[in-house]
Amino acid sequence: MxxxxxxxxxxxxxxxxxxxxxxxxxxxxxxxxxxxxxxxxxxxxxxxxxxxxxxxxxxxxxxxxxxxxxxxxxxxxxxxxxxxxxxxxxxxxxxxxxxxxxxxxxxxxxxxxxxxxxxxxxPASVLVKADSEYETLEDLLAAAKANPGSLTASGTSQGGIWHLALAGLLNAEGMDPAAIRWIPSKGAAPAMQELMAGGVDVATPALSEGKALVEQGELKALAYMHTDRMKALPDVPTTAEVLDSGWTLxxxxxxxxxxxxxxxxxxxxxxxxxxxxxxxxxxxxxxxxxxxxxxxxxxxxxxxxxxxxxxxxxxxxxxxxxx
Structure with missing residues (x-):
């Protein structure tokens, strides 16, 4: 991938x-x-x-x-x-x-x-609430590895592209693809609303879809599943930079x-x-x-x-x- x-x-x-x-x-x-x-x-x-x-x-x-x-x-x-x-x-x-x-x-x-x-x-992203305890993608993955299934994520339907983005990332990093449980949604917008409401721990839509909420301080972007940083949010690291697998999608x-x-x-x-x-x-x-x-x-x-x-x-x- x-x-x-x-x-x-x-x-x-x-x-x-x-x-x-x-x-x-x-x-x-x-x-x-x-x-x-x-x-x-x-x-x-x-x-x-x-x-x-x-x-x-x-x-x-x-x-x-x-x-x-x-x-x-x-x-x-x-x-x-x-x-x-x-x-x-x-x-x-x-x-x-x-x-x-x-x-x-x-x-x-x-x-x-x-x-x-x-x-x-x-390209997909990894978003959490602005006040989340996770400051980096490595923090999030460490928590998922320590307590598989305790964290939840959303962004699209079961088997949809944003689900594949997260499951593929976990698999590429040698983890169970279900280590972060997927909660299906009807799209990126409702998933991010659910994230802000505390219904899930993570969302993995396109970073462009979450850009406004990140800039407004409602969400925090831990990573961008790409090889090059997004020009509009240059401080968000890419998965190619921070993951051993270099996973992108x-x-x-x-x-x-x-x-x-x-x-x-x-x-x-x-x-x-x-x-x-x-x-x-x-x-x-x-x-x-x-x-x-x-x-x-x-x-x-x-x-x-x-x-x-x-x-x-x-x-x-x-x-x-x-x-």
Whole structure:
């Protein structure tokens, strides 16, 4: 899994231009539904709503964001995959498309959707309450090792990407992946609320999702599951720095369509999104969240998703969650 972050960096560096040679002039003539498989307030929702608003300006028709939660992400992803491939339903297919089938939640895979463009790459973090007794990640792991199962964590569903982030970290450090018990949630935002309320001891969402609460002094970031420190929070150490295993893990968000989306529609959306990510408005939005701008078109994204699927499957197998 450590190689997954390197894979992301290499893929983003590729030329991100529409690879399809045919006419990209298709435009929607009525409102488009933009499905988000996760709850309001999290990073997927925020990125999707911003992109939808900019697509609305570009195409001149409404892009209505609909949060279709449930089934640990299966409900929303199914709504995207099984919609009519006519360009009037797109959505935020996330890294969970590469985990849900490995843990036995669904038979649906990345092959059931049409990737259009990458929207965000989000390495996981380790967050605790501001007044937590744990000052470092090493402190937290020492407590979990001394009393396995006494600490709890949340951030997403059982087997979701933020669960894999923590379980994989524990496994990489030679600990039982259940040494910190996972409490499922419907997303990062409710998990962080539960953390602040004292319902769990740890949350492992993207650091960008917790950035505002860290800056406000509500939460404390012990680590960032990445190779390089986050520019917006440079004092937060990376797991590559502090762990013997060097464990890292990044999630990602795409805009994708149903399986079998015609090439001209895919190309039109791809072209529009790649133009949007080059705008100052998008750059300012990403900076406000402490995230970098990423740019990757449909062909590169399809290849990256295929490699990600294999890497995540190996991790799920290693920590005993494969079904």
């Amino acid at each position: 450590r190689s997954l972050v390197s894979l992301v960096a290499a893929a983003v560096a590729l030329a991100a231009t529409p690879a399809l040679a045919q006419d990209c002039d298709w435009t929607p003539e009525r409102a488009v539904t933009y499905v988000v498989p996760w709850g309001a307030g999290g990073g997927t929702d925020a990125n999707s709503r911003m992109l939808a608003s900019l697509l609305e300006k570009k195409f001149g028709v409404p892009f209505n964001v609909v949060n279709r939660t449930g089934g640990n992400g299966v409900t929303g992803h199914s709504a995207i995959a099984h919609a009519a491939p006519d360009g009037y339903t797109v959505g935020a297919v996330t890294v969970e498309i590469n985990t849900m089938h490995h843990v036995g939640l669904t038979d649906m895979t990345r092959e059931d959707i049409t990737p259009i463009a990458l929207v965000d790459i989000v 990044a999630a990602w968000i795409t805009i994708s369509g149903p399986g079998g989306l015609p090439d001209d529609i895919t190309c039109s959306y791809e072209k529009a999104v790649l133009e949007i990510v080059d705008t100052p408005e998008w750059a300012e939005f990403k900076a406000s969240r402490g995230a970098d701008v990423v740019k990757m078109g449909s062909d590169e994204l399809a290849a990256y998703m295929e490699k990600s699927d294999a890497a995540l499957g190996s991790t799920i197998q290693a920590i005993g969650l494969a079904k």
